[in-house]
Amino acid sequence: MNAEVIDLQSLKFFTPFQSYTDKQLDYINSHSEVLKTAGNQVVLDINSDCKDKFFLLEGSLKLLSLDNASRIIKANSVHAKAPVAQLRPSRYKVTTISPSKILVLTEEVCELLHKQEDNEAESFELSEDDLDDVDQILYELIFELQQGNFTLPSLPNIALRIRETITDEDSSAADIAKIIISDPVITAKVIKAANSAMYQRRNKAEDCKTAVVGLGTKVTSQLVTAFTMQELFKSPSELLTKHMQAFWEHSIEIAAISSILAKITPGFSSQQALLAGLVHDIGNVAILNKALEYSDVIASEASIERLLSKMSNQVTSSILQSWNFSEDMVLAAKEAENWMRDENSKPDLADIINIAHLHSYIGTDKQKTVPIIDQVPAFNKMALGKLTPELSINVLKESNKQIEQIKSIFQI
Numbered sequence: 001m002n003a004e005v006i007d008l009q010s011l012k013f014f015t016p017f018q019s020y021t022d023k024q025l026d027y028i029n030s031h032s033e034v035l036k037t038a039g040n041q042v043v044l045d046i047n048s049d050c051k052d053k054f055f056l057l058e059g060s061l062k063l064l065s066l067d068n069a070s071r072i073i074k075a076n077s078v079h080a081k082a083p084v085a086q087l088r089p090s091r092y093k094v095t096t097i098s099p100s101k102i103l104v105l106t107e108e109v110c111e112l113l114h115k116q117e118d119n120e121a122e123s124f125e126l127s128e129d130d131l132d133d134v135d136q137i138l139y140e141l142i143f144e145l146q147q148g149n150f151t152l153p154s155l156p157n158i159a160l161r162i163r164e165t166i167t168d169e170d171s172s173a174a175d176i177a178k179i180i181i182s183d184p185v186i187t188a189k190v191i192k193a194a195n196s197a198m199y200q201r202r203n204k205a206e207d208c209k210t211a212v213v214g215l216g217t218k219v220t221s222q223l224v225t226a227f228t229m230q231e232l233f234k235s236p237s238e239l240l241t242k243h244m245q246a247f248w249e250h251s252i253e254i255a256a257i258s259s260i261l262a263k264i265t266p267g268f269s270s271q272q273a274l275l276a277g278l279v280h281d282i283g284n285v286a287i288l289n290k291a292l293e294y295s296d297v298i299a300s301e302a303s304i305e306r307l308l309s310k311m312s313n314q315v316t317s318s319i320l321q322s323w324n325f326s327e328d329m330v331l332a333a334k335e336a337e338n339w340m341r342d343e344n345s346k347p348d349l350a351d352i353i354n355i356a357h358l359h360s361y362i363g364t365d366k367q368k369t370v371p372i373i374d375q376v377p378a379f380n381k382m383a384l385g386k387l388t389p390e391l392s393i394n395v396l397k398e399s400n401k402q403i404e405q406i407k408s409i410f411q412i
Helices: 022-031 107-118 133-147 157-166 173-180 184-194 208-215 217-232 238-263 270-279 282-293 301-322 327-334 349-360 365-369 377-385 389-398 400-410
Strands: 033-037 042-044 053-058 060-065 070-074 092-096 100-105
Touching: 022 107, 133 282, 133 301, 157 173, 157 217, 173 184, 173 208, 173 217, 184 208, 184 217, 184 400, 208 217, 217 238, 217 270, 217 282, 217 400, 238 270, 238 282, 238 349, 238 400, 270 327, 270 349, 282 301, 301 327, 327 349, 349 377
Parallel strands: none
Antiparallel strands: 033 100, 042 092, 053 100, 060 070, 060 092
């Protein structure tokens, strides 16, 4: 047990703890160990299967890989926000450079914290009299989701009709085209997509039916679903309009990068990854529309950020479940920005979405608040483990035209 009490704000410096409650942070304080070391002391050996997680509180560390590449991590730096050398088996030998303090979380403590996170909604017990406006919305959201009373947005009608049509074995491209042409904007987008380099058609599609034939019914259905998403990112409130637009632009960027990452990672559909990126934030729309009755909340950037950080993933996954999206699409929404998830040795759609997020933050202020990209478990699963930081950046640089093309298709 930890005899040294660590300030809760200091614990929130570390990315995995930023969403934790004070109660969870107190639990970490009382059930973890602070390792105090001298300089030149081995903390973790290469190829170690130790399941403990290490967080640098004070001092500095040297990470040395099998190919003798080294990295220095200093306390309170950006690199120190993530667990030190957390992949298993360890890819680094970790040695202290100077006298250091390291917070050690055992595998058992980590598992208990994950269970607490999973049960957080069920154990949400606050007196309504003690809630501020943000907490009041959170309270209502959790209660309504538990009771099945929260009004979730419906899948847009045109997307639903096409989904139903393609399940009919007797349906044809002409049948799908008839549904699409009822919406001129969607029609234009489908034709533009079919003629883009993204789908590499030899012959130009002049009409909707030809476009559907060239794309195939499954891709057409996914595209139409994606196109109709934009209509949901709207609000009757002028205050929220800019937020909705920002969410949509962010979703387009994540969708574009996810599509590219899926192309270089065997076993993934770039079209499915694109759709997953577009819908991963759809819960924000429902949450903010619910918050309209609380004028103080929607007028405050800090309140909006707090509200969305607590509930976005849960509401999004509930919406996608209600729309009968596949389990991997729902999981990708639920696990969005859960940087340290490491469920399986093989990558899944959630890994694609999270790595896409980290790529989108490169060169922005947000990059300072998230883990270094190659310290995230998902990174080494991409492209069969061959996605080095350099290769990943080069792939995205070479694909800038394609990313802009994807954006232009959805912003027609």
